[in-house]
Amino acid sequence: MPTTRKHHEQVREKLLTSANRLFNRDGYNAVSIDDVMAEAGLTRGSFYTYFASKTDLYAQSVAHVVDAKREGVNGDDPRFKADQIVRDYLSTTHFDAVDGNCLMVGLPGDIVRTDPSIRQAFETAVRMMVEIFERDISDRAEPDRNRALAIAALCVGGMVLARSVDDRELADEMRQAALAVALTLGTWS
Amino acid sequence: MPTTRKHHEQVREKLLTSANRLFNRDGYNAVSIDDVMAEAGLTRGSFYTYFASKTDLYAQSVAHVVDAKREGVNGDDPRFKADQIVRDYLSTTHFDAVDGNCLMVGLPGDIVRTDPSIRQAFETAVRMMVEIFERDISDRAEPDRNRALAIAALCVGGMVLARSVDDRELADEMRQAALAVALTLGTWS
DNA sequence: TGTACATCAGTGAACGCGCGTTCACTGATGTAC
DNA sequence: TGTACATCAGTGAACGCGCGTTCACTGATGTAC
Numbered sequence A, B: 001m002p003t004t005r006k007h008h009e010q011v012r013e014k015l016l017t018s019a020n021r022l023f024n025r026d027g028y029n030a031v032s033i034d035d036v037m038a039e040a041g042l043t044r045g046s047f048y049t050y051f052a053s054k055t056d057l058y059a060q061s062v063a064h065v066v067d068a069k070r071e072g073v074n075g076d077d078p079r080f081k082a083d084q085i086v087r088d089y090l091s092t093t094h095f096d097a098v099d100g101n102c103l104m105v106g107l108p109g110d111i112v113r114t115d116p117s118i119r120q121a122f123e124t125a126v127r128m129m130v131e132i133f134e135r136d137i138s139d140r141a142e143p144d145r146n147r148a149l150a151i152a153a154l155c156v157g158g159m160v161l162a163r164s165v166d167d168r169e170l171a172d173e174m175r176q177a178a179l180a181v182a183l184t185l186g187t188w189s
Numbered sequence C, D: 001t002g003t004a005c006a007t008c009a010g011t012g013a014a015c016g017c018g019c020g021t022t023c024a025c026t027g028a029t030g031t032a033c
Helices: A003-026 A031-038 A046-050 A056-071 A082-088 A109-114 A115-136 A143-166 A168-185 B006-027 B033-039 B044-050 B054-073 B082-089 B109-114 B115-138 B145-165 B166-184
Strands: none
Touching: A003 A031, A003 A046, A003 A082, A003 B109, A003 B166, A031 A046, A031 A056, A056 A115, A082 A115, A082 A143, A082 A168, A109 A115, A109 B006, A115 A143, A115 B145, A115 B166, A143 A168, A143 B033, A143 B109, A143 B145, A168 B115, A168 B145, B006 B033, B006 B044, B006 B054, B033 B044, B033 B054, B054 B115, B082 B115, B082 B145, B082 B166, B109 B115, B109 B145, B115 B145, B145 B166
8 A cells, every 4th residue: 555544544534623623613614625625734636535525524524523522421521421511512612613513503504404414423413412411410300301302402502593693792691591591401500 | 766666665575575485494505596586586687676685685584584573572463472482483394494484594604604784683583582482481480581592592403403313203302302391491381 | 648758677698706526647655576 | 675566645727517796788667748
């Protein structure tokens, strides 16, 4: 083999990480293939050595985040406890798009509707989140699954709404309300 | 005046209604100006007689829905009671995009971020919704506003997630969980 | 009432731009002998 | 150890398409006289 498999895997990894950050920050449409390649110091031509298409890159980005999360979930790391996930998700850091791990927020509805591979990637992500929430809901007397699903909806909806509104104060209020109610639902506060 | 002002207003109205349905069904990007004009039996050229740009059309569409809702809100029509709004929002009808009134679900994040006029239109919409929820929460003992905000987040998040997932069963589960928890929060069930 | 004119909705071709995708080619590197 | 070869990452120009936007022009209609 003229170029090593390891090298290929490293570059792919790097591209996924960049894509991840860019997609989350700017949204699917606003990120061009040039942008992603440039972050890795490459030009557009070699993109197709790594991915079949832009939607493929997106789907793989989602899967990449999920894989990273999955690894942490079974350990003791408090970052992967449900309440911390919710706090991170609805944090100002994620809101200001400095950093964040939810690709859903930036994806236009038309692409989701068209591409089943993306929907499948999201599905895995959603299932994992809901599973964690369900597992970590402290008080098990009541129907958990509904609450776990609702917490996921609160996170995404809270962030989408906060980001869609012009007034920063209203945005913050929305984030904080979503967070407060989500924590209550999980009986984490 | 060679062509009547009334005519202008009628056509504009028709375009907004079409745009509304199309945007909601297919998402911002997937709807072209041609599509909107075709629904009114016109060709693309005259679009700019009515709107300054595509984003202007979008912003006005949002405002149009808000105006329509606002009229109904103060009457006795049960369709404008908070619990019915939530039920409609999280209904299968809205999910299947046969009909629906939330333009937020179909708008890509990049456009929201770029265009302040759209964010302002959304802001008005969000404020109105939250206001209705707040007003109609039956039990006033607890902090209402947080709950009202959370209900809005639940609606949007529930629908976005349901639409982003490949498995219809999971999608239905998500919708129903969001609905159930939203109704509980409003103490409407 | 009838005629000339001004206005503006509507037309459809053309423009321009962004961007995903393709392609012929280069050059570095690992492998075979 | 050294040399020829095959492989494949990487390049950058070019293609093609969709679509928002512009523009010169037409034609219908309300208004002025």
